[in-house]
Amino acid sequence: MQTKRMTFPGHWLPYALLAPQVIITLIFFIWPAGQAMYQSLLREDAFGLRSTFVGLENFARLFRDGAYLNSLSVTAVFAIGTTLLSMSVALLLASTVNRMIRSRSTYTTLLVWPYAIAPAIAGVLWWFIFHPSIGVIPYVLNVVGYDWNHRTSGADAMMLVVFAAAWKQISYNFLFFLAGLQSIPQSLIEAAAIDGASPIKRFWTIVFPLLTPTTFFLMVVNVVYAMFDTFGIIHATTEGGPSQATNTLVYKVYSDGFVGLNLGSSAAQSVILMAIVVALTVVQFRFIERRVNY
Amino acid sequence: MVENRPWANFFAHLMLIGGVALVVFPVYIAIVASTQAPGDLLRGSLPMLPGSHGWENYKAMWSTGLSRAGAPPAGHMLWNSFVMAMAITIGKLSISLLSAFAIVYFRFRFRMFFFWLIFITLMLPVEVRIIPTYQVVADLSMLNSFAGLSIPLIASATATFLFRQFFMTVPEEMLEAARVDGAGPLKFFKDILMPLSITNIAALFVIMFIYGWNQYLWPLLITTDPDYYTIVMGIQRMTSEENPQWHLIMAAVVLAALPPVLVILFMQRLFVKGLTETEK
Numbered sequence: 335m336q337t338k339r340m341t342f343p344g345h346w347l348p349y350a351l352l353a354p355q356v357i358i359t360l361i362f363f364i365w366p367a368g369q370a371m372y373q374s375l376l377r378e379d380a381f382g383l384r385s386t387f388v389g390l391e392n393f394a395r396l397f398r399d400g401a402y403l404n405s406l407s408v409t410a411v412f413a414i415g416t417t418l419l420s421m422s423v424a425l426l427l428a429s430t431v432n433r434m435i436r437s438r439s440t441y442t443t444l445l446v447w448p449y450a451i452a453p454a455i456a457g458v459l460w461w462f463i464f465h466p467s468i469g470v471i472p473y474v475l476n477v478v479g480y481d482w483n484h485r486t487s488g489a490d491a492m493m494l495v496v497f498a499a500a501w502k503q504i505s506y507n508f509l510f511f512l513a514g515l516q517s518i519p520q521s522l523i524e525a526a527a528i529d530g531a532s533p534i535k536r537f538w539t540i541v542f543p544l545l546t547p548t549t550f551f552l553m554v555v556n557v558v559y560a561m562f563d564t565f566g567i568i569h570a571t572t573e574g575g576p577s578q579a580t581n582t583l584v585y586k587v588y589s590d591g592f593v594g595l596n597l598g599s600s601a602a603q604s605v606i607l608m609a610i611v612v613a614l615t616v617v618q619f620r621f622i623e624r625r626v627n628y
Numbered sequence: 629m630v631e632n633r634p635w636a637n638f639f640a641h642l643m644l645i646g647g648v649a650l651v652v653f654p655v656y657i658a659i660v661a662s663t664q665a666p667g668d669l670l671r672g673s674l675p676m677l678p679g680s681h682g683w684e685n686y687k688a689m690w691s692t693g694l695s696r697a698g699a700p701p702a703g704h705m706l707w708n709s710f711v712m713a714m715a716i717t718i719g720k721l722s723i724s725l726l727s728a729f730a731i732v733y734f735r736f737r738f739r740m741f742f743f744w745l746i747f748i749t750l751m752l753p754v755e756v757r758i759i760p761t762y763q764v765v766a767d768l769s770m771l772n773s774f775a776g777l778s779i780p781l782i783a784s785a786t787a788t789f790l791f792r793q794f795f796m797t798v799p800e801e802m803l804e805a806a807r808v809d810g811a812g813p814l815k816f817f818k819d820i821l822m823p824l825s826i827t828n829i830a831a832l833f834v835i836m837f838i839y840g841w842n843q844y845l846w847p848l849l850i851t852t853d854p855d856y857y858t859i860v861m862g863i864q865r866m867t868s869e870e871n872p873q874w875h876l877i878m879a880a881v882v883l884a885a886l887p888p889v890l891v892i893l894f895m896q897r898l899f900v901k902g903l904t905e906t907e908k
Contacts, residue, residue, distance in 0.1 A: 340803055341735050342813040351730035352742050354723040362780040363749045366760035427647045430640045444648045450888035452842035452860045459654040562755045566844035570864045584755045591759040600759055607756040615751050
């Protein structure tokens with residue numbers, strides 16, 4: 335990695351400048367991560383007095399545990415649902431806004447602000463409008479004959495958290511899709527129009543393929559968001575229920591470790607999550623190095 | 629736009645208005661609910677227009693809160709959120725500026741090692757190391773304090789990389805001229821690099837402030853004393869009560885969402901710059 339051609343001489347100064355960042359990283363990142371790895375190999379007795387080394391037993395148990403396997407599939411459904419819903423709405427809105435000339439910035443302003451809303455707040459907002467007894471939407475659904483109840487129906491609860499998570503993420507995806515659309519050369523689209531291609535055909539044969547890099551990038555970011563940044567949505571609304579239907583991996587680490595005090599198992603789950611983050615980060619960085627790949 | 633189709637334009641506007649309505653809808657409902665009298669929400673059909681009890685609801689939430697649910701007044705929680713968000717933002721920006729300066733403008737042993745050490749933090753969000761981080765903070769007796777709320781969150785690989793990227797684009801001649809004039813490293817940093825980075829700092833400030841304000845899991849873990857509750861996590865305490873007072877909770881929701889939304893609306897250009905640059 336390069337520096338400037340000319341640098342400052344300094345024996346202790348660079349270390350002093352790096353010290354705050356490095357000390358915080360070591361104390362609050364590296365050490366706890368090491369602890370999680372170490373604890374994942376131990377099992378504590380019921381009173382938390384003694385711990386014995388059990389090797390990979392905690393991991394083996396997790397993969398035999400129906401609740402954990404359920405949590406894996408819940409997380410997959412949640413992440414895929416959130417990503418698809420949020421990205422398709424955002425792409426639709428971005429490509430429509432991109433047609434506009436005078437009203438573009440007004441619509442952009444009106445669409446970006448939900449980024450500022452905390453996941454937990456988004457969760458409470460959607461929880462309230464879907465509230466089975468006082469919410470607006472169950473009232474309407476009731477008229478068409480659907481009995482919405484996210485307290486008893488796992489599918490309803492999953493839809494609720496997907497809506498809340500996707501709603502908050504639309505603004506982010508919208509901004510990146512709009513930037514991607516604006517970097518597509520207008521001449522390509524004009525040439526296709528002269529050849530008689532309809533707007534829909536132009537979108538699928540020219541615009542969408544040229545957006546591939548943006549789409550891939552957003553897919554990774556959205557999956558990371560859905561897996562790791564949505565703890566607040568789950569905790570403030572369904573708390574993993576009903577009967578584990580929305581118990582995502584991150585929520586399960588919290589409830590097993592912090593509420594259930596099963597430290598060995600929670601640590602093993604943390605280690606698995608770390609592996610997932612590392613994998614996703616590698617995918618993201620490999621991809622960004624070859625940002626333009628068509 | 630390539631061809632002129634009035635009908636297509638009409639439908640495009642219609643769709644965008646629908647999209648905006650979809651995005652605004654939950655917040656509109658929250659505002660409506662926060663202006664109703666206590667009993668109005670429980671009648672089974674939510675009114676669609678704002679009521680006349682807004683002032684008293686917001687006043688009650690601001691100064692008394694829902695003490696029965698163990699939540700302090702919203703005014704106090706907003707202040708806590710503000711202090712935490714500012715501490716996180718300023719902390720992240722200052723330590724990242726310093727480390728990027730060290731990495732770009734000095735050659736020293738273990739430079740690459742430190743760079744990768746900072747990089748690793750990208751892969752270790754709080755969510756994957758909940759319990760051990762809690763233990764560290766408890767051992768340092770930083771539970772229930774602003775130091776505990778902010779310091780563990782201020783390491784930032786993203787900001788360090790962004791500033792490193794930016795410092796690399798600063799012309800070499802700047803440094804040469806400064807050194808010819810006899811400026812030391814700290815003077816160069818303060819009088820030349822900082823003024824040049826001001827737009828980047830402002831853009832990151834917007835993003836980091838929103839990040840700090842919206843923290844949820846971390847305050848939830850380390851605050852048990854209501855004096856340190858932040859507004860975003862305090863709302864959860866109110867909803868988990870037996871009979872939630874929705875008209876007051878929605879007032880708190882609006883109050884909690886307002887500051888970061890205003891930041892985005894008034895600093896939209898900086899926000900977009902910060903967002904697109906931190907993700908590259």
